[in-house]
Amino acid sequence: MVTIAYLGPPGTFSEAAVRRLSPAPDEAVPTRSIPEALDAVRDGAVGAALVPLENSLEGSVPVTLDNLLGGPGLRVVGEVALPVTFALAGRGPLESVRTVASHPHALAQCRGFLRAKLPSASTVEVLSTAAAAQAVLDGTVDAAVCAPIAATALGIPLLAENIGDRPDTATRFVLVVPADTPPPAPTGNDVTSLAVYIAHDRVGALLSVLTELAVRGVNLTRIESRPTGERLGRYVFLLDCAGHVADSRMGEALLGLRRVCAEVRFLGSYPRDTDDPPVAAPAGLTDDDLHAAEDWLRGLRGGA
Numbered sequence: 001m002v003t004i005a006y007l008g009p010p011g012t013f014s015e016a017a018v019r020r021l022s023p024a025p026d027e028a029v030p031t032r033s034i035p036e037a038l039d040a041v042r043d044g045a046v047g048a049a050l051v052p053l054e055n056s057l058e059g060s061v062p063v064t065l066d067n068l069l070g071g072p073g074l075r076v077v078g079e080v081a082l083p084v085t086f087a088l089a090g091r092g093p094l095e096s097v098r099t100v101a102s103h104p105h106a107l108a109q110c111r112g113f114l115r116a117k118l119p120s121a122s123t124v125e126v127l128s129t130a131a132a133a134q135a136v137l138d139g140t141v142d143a144a145v146c147a148p149i150a151a152t153a154l155g156i157p158l159l160a161e162n163i164g165d166r167p168d169t170a171t172r173f174v175l176v177v178p179a180d181t182p183p184p185a186p187t188g189n190d191v192t193s194l195a196v197y198i199a200h201d202r203v204g205a206l207l208s209v210l211t212e213l214a215v216r217g218v219n220l221t222r223i224e225s226r227p228t229g230e231r232l233g234r235y236v237f238l239l240d241c242a243g244h245v246a247d248s249r250m251g252e253a254l255l256g257l258r259r260v261c262a263e264v265r266f267l268g269s270y271p272r273d274t275d276d277p278p279v280a281a282p283a284g285l286t287d288d289d290l291h292a293a294e295d296w297l298r299g300l301r302g303g304a
């Protein structure tokens with residue numbers, strides 16, 4: 001039985017994402033914070049953690065990225081893309097709300113509503129959307145931005161529904177396990193996540209990273225930088241590349257990156273949670289083209 005830690009308490013979007021993996025009820029373990037969920041994997045207290053990584057509107061969840069990069073011993077083996085809709089829950093009426101609590105990412109995605117409808121309310125950042133609903137129940141804040149189900153479970157009235165700045169946002173969660181776990185088998189629609197430390201004293205260092213991928217026909221699906229924390233001007237680049245470490249093209253690209261970067265950390269290869277097919281490799285850059293070229297070279301060298 002693999003137990004999965006998630007950002008609790010029950011009623012968070014993280015719990016909804018965990019349920020998509022269908023663990024038995026006692027196999028999903030709520031934690032107070034995202035670092036606690038990841039540390040529970042490092043300590044061996046649970047077999048895996050499912051943590052939010054990025055949102056289609058607000059971008060990355062820095063605490064997840066920084067914890068994955070800052071600490072050793074973790075690997076990504078899966079993802080869940082979850083549509084999220086936000087409600088305002090609290091004791092009404094709406095005009096009497098003075099304080100609104102939620103997870104920072106949820107508050108950020110409802111900025112338009114909060115500015116328009118509650119311009120003089122103060123926002124209070126808490127560890128999760130369900131913790132915000134609990135704070136309403138405890139009487140420490142007037143309202144929470146949370147999933148409708150979190151409010152209903154606690155018997156808190158909904159003051160407004162679908163309050164996100166866009167109706168169609170999705171959050172991407174990643175399934176994280178101990179680093180000595182081998183990657184799952186390739187499916188043909190996979191993603192490989194890397195942390196790349198460029199050679200800072202080289203002009204064009206980032207361009208050479210992108211070139212190593214492009215010339216091998218590896219499609220970059222996400223790139224962002226985070227400060228390394230060493231000093232101003234030092235960044236690590238987080239790349240998501242379409243493909244699996246077992247694919248020939250990806251292997252070639254990794255060999256290239258290893259040669260031009262100060263450090264390359266492999267964070268994992270795992271199936272994409274999408275119905276969209278992968279972008280096809282350009283002509284001449286498929287794995288078959290690569291194998292044909294390898295055969296040709298072997299022939300030149302007098303091999304079989």
Ligand SMILES: O=C(O)C(=O)Cc1ccccc1
Pocket residue numbers: 007011012013014015052055084103105106127128129130171
């Ligand atoms: O607080 C939650 O419910 C979470 O799971 C984190 C989160 C917050 C906002 C959008 C998606 C996930």
